[in-house]
Amino acid sequence: MTDQDDTQDASAAPTTEDREPAAGPKRLLRSQNDRVIGGVSGGLGRYFDVDPVIFRIAFPVSILAGGLGFFAYLAAWLFVPADDGTGAPMPAQRGAGFIRAVGVIALVLAGLLGFGALVTGAAFVTGIGYGYIVAGAIVLIGVALIATSFRGGARWLIVPALALSIGVGVAAAADLDLEGGVGNREYRPAAASAIPADGYELGVGRLAIDLRDIDWSPERVVDLDARLGVGELAIAVPSDVCVVAEATAGAGELRIAGQRADGLDVELSTATGSPATPQLRLDADVDIGQIRVLNDDAVDINVGHGSFDEHDGPFDEFAAAAQAARDANEAACSR
Amino acid sequence: MSRPGDRVSLVGGIAFLLLGAILCLDQLEVFSLTAGLAAAAICAAAGSALVASGLEPDRPERADE
Numbered sequence: 001m002t003d004q005d006d007t008q009d010a011s012a013a014p015t016t017e018d019r020e021p022a023a024g025p026k027r028l029l030r031s032q033n034d035r036v037i038g039g040v041s042g043g044l045g046r047y048f049d050v051d052p053v054i055f056r057i058a059f060p061v062s063i064l065a066g067g068l069g070f071f072a073y074l075a076a077w078l079f080v081p082a083d084d085g086t087g088a089p090m091p092a093q094r095g096a097g098f099i100r101a102v103g104v105i106a107l108v109l110a111g112l113l114g115f116g117a118l119v120t121g122a123a124f125v126t127g128i129g130y131g132y133i134v135a136g137a138i139v140l141i142g143v144a145l146i147a148t149s150f151r152g153g154a155r156w157l158i159v160p161a162l163a164l165s166i167g168v169g170v171a172a173a174a175d176l177d178l179e180g181g182v183g184n185r186e187y188r189p190a191a192a193s194a195i196p197a198d199g200y201e202l203g204v205g206r207l208a209i210d211l212r213d214i215d216w217s218p219e220r221v222v223d224l225d226a227r228l229g230v231g232e233l234a235i236a237v238p239s240d241v242c243v244v245a246e247a248t249a250g251a252g253e254l255r256i257a258g259q260r261a262d263g264l265d266v267e268l269s270t271a272t273g274s275p276a277t278p279q280l281r282l283d284a285d286v287d288i289g290q291i292r293v294l295n296d297d298a299v300d301i302n303v304g305h306g307s308f309d310e311h312d313g314p315f316d317e318f319a320a321a322a323q324a325a326r327d328a329n330e331a332a333c334s335r
Numbered sequence: 336m337s338r339p340g341d342r343v344s345l346v347g348g349i350a351f352l353l354l355g356a357i358l359c360l361d362q363l364e365v366f367s368l369t370a371g372l373a374a375a376a377i378c379a380a381a382g383s384a385l386v387a388s389g390l391e392p393d394r395p396e397r398a399d400e
Contacts, residue, residue, distance in 0.1 A: 051388040053343060057381065132362035138355030145348025153341025158384050161351040162377070168358045169377050173370035251370065264370040 029083035030076070032090075036156075037107055038077035038100075053155055060115060060159065070108060077104045115163050122167025127178035127203070127229060127287075134168050173264070174250025174287040178203035178229045186302070188213055192222045199225025199283075202233075208301050210236045216278040228286040236294045236301045237280050242333035245270045245282040247291050256282075256293040258325030271333040279333075295329050346387035350380040 031042030034052055041059065045052030062069025078101055081089035122134045141161040148154040170176075180201035186208040189195050192215075200209055207228050214222065216238055226233055237243060243257045246269050253262035261268040284291050294301065354376055361368045368376075 051343075051391050053388040054385055057385055057388075061381065126362070132359055135355050135359035135362050138358060139352055140355075142348045142350070142352030142355055145344045145351065147348075149341045149343075149345035149348060151340075153344030155341065155344055155347070157344075158347045158351070158381075161347075161355075162381055165351065165354055165358065165377050165380065168362070169368070169373035172358060172361045172368045173373040175367075 027089070028080055029087070029089055030080050032082055032085055037111070038073070038104060039082060040073055040076040040080065043080065043083070044076075057158070057162075060111075060162075063112065070112070074104055074108060115159070118160055118163035119167040119170075122164045123171040123176060124167075124178065126168050126171035127176040129179060131168050131171060134164055138164050138168070170251075170288075176229055176250070176287045177227070180227065180229060181205075184208075186210070191215065192220065195222065195224060199227065201227040202231065203229040204231055206232045206234070208234045208236075210301050211241075211280065212236055212238050212297070216241055218277060220278040221281060222279070223281045224283070226282070226284045226291075228289060228291075230288045231286075232289055233284060233286050233291045234294065234301050235282065235284070235292070236296065236299065239295050239297050239328045240278070240332050241295065242274055242276040242279040242335075243270055243282060243293055243295055243329050244272065244274055244279055244333070245284065245293060246272075247282070247284040247293075249285070249289070249291060250287040252286055252288055253290045256291065257295045257329035258322045258327070260322070271329065274333040276333045276335045295325055295332070342391055343384055343388045347380075347384035350383040354380040 026047065028047045029043050030039035031046055031052075032039060034042030034045070036042075036056060041052040041055035044055045059069040059073050062072070084090040122131075125131060125134050138161055141157050141164075145154060145157050145161070148157075180203040182204045183202075184206045185200070185202050187200060188210045190213050200207060207226065209224070209226060211222065211224070214220075224235070226235065245256050247254045247256055247267070249262075249266045251264050252266070254260065254266060254268040256268055256270050259268060259270055282293065284293075357368070357376055360366060
């Protein structure tokens with residue numbers, strides 16, 4: 001082989017600039033030129049011939065709906081090859097997969113943490129009474145988006161705006177009130193007169209009110225107001241006390257003397273209008289969480305879920321305990 | 336040279352401006368948002384940006400492509 005032949009061979013070898021995409025079926029590749037994190041959305045946008053921002057919004061949203069988007073993006077980043085700028089897959093490099101995996105996990109976790117922190121922070125600020133500041137920040141982001149739209153746009157601002165909106169929206173919808181403090185509080189008043197006139201309140205945590213030490217004489221009627229922002233509110237009374245309750249939850253579950261309701265903006269009333277005594281007239285509200293009223297003489301208010309759902313046994317046992325609690329309250333309220 | 340306008344940012348900006356105003360009015364107790372209304376408003380804001388991007392004509396290739 002002559003020097004001339006070598007020159008011809010070298011000149012015949014394809015370069016990055018003049019390589020053509022391989023003929024054949026369209027192939028999904030991660031974009032090197034249109035990427036924010038791993039080029040997955042850019043590649044999907046090119047593959048389906050749509051704007052990649054659709055996938056850039058859809059992936060985070062799908063993470064909120066069960067987390068499938070997180071694993072889908074991770075898998076695509078790990079297993080879909082990157083393009084080399086010409087539409088052909090980039091040659092694999094030794095160790096690149098591991099480094100890429102570590103980088104993917106770190107970046108995705110950082111993104112999730114950042115998004116979650118914004119949502120949580122916005123909800124917290126709203127809960128302590130300054131939600132209008134966060135709402136104002138969302139308005140300002142909207143103004144910034146409009147202003148920049150005439151000079152190329154700043155689409156990334158949509159993500160923090162969405163996170164802040166979710167935080168304020170959830171807190172607003174649940175009427176979240178975190179001004180009562182944070183922690184676990186347990187009250188065991190020895191007499192009805194020891195119950196504060198404005199009731200008990202807690203911002204975040206567990207609020208337990210055990211009323212079984214009160215002298216429940218046959219004519220006794222006790223009024224109780226209880227408010228909780230986020231967490232669990234547990235109230236215990238003797239089984240022979242008629243529980244007349246008006247309970248609400250912005251989002252969560254209500255279990256009152258064997259009756260149960262859950263969901264969003266949920267309400268539950270028991271024994272409304274009953275004149276039976278002794279009686280607990282309860283007005284309870286939780287923004288996000290659970291209210292449990294245990295009409296049981298022996299159950300530990302601090303153990304498990306207490307009362308009729310503390311059993312680990314089969315459903316029949318659970319249902320029987322709930323029925324027993326309902327029967328006890330019905331008997332107490334029909335005297 | 337001036338950069339071209341971005342319809343997604345414009346639509347998203349208007350949507351989040353309105354959403355922020357609604358949330359602001361709720362926080363100032365002008366009215367009270369329910370969970371359903373709040374969820375619908377947030378989905379509408381995010382959805383409008385998605386629709387705008389979906390209806391957007393193909394963007395010109397970047398200079399580095």
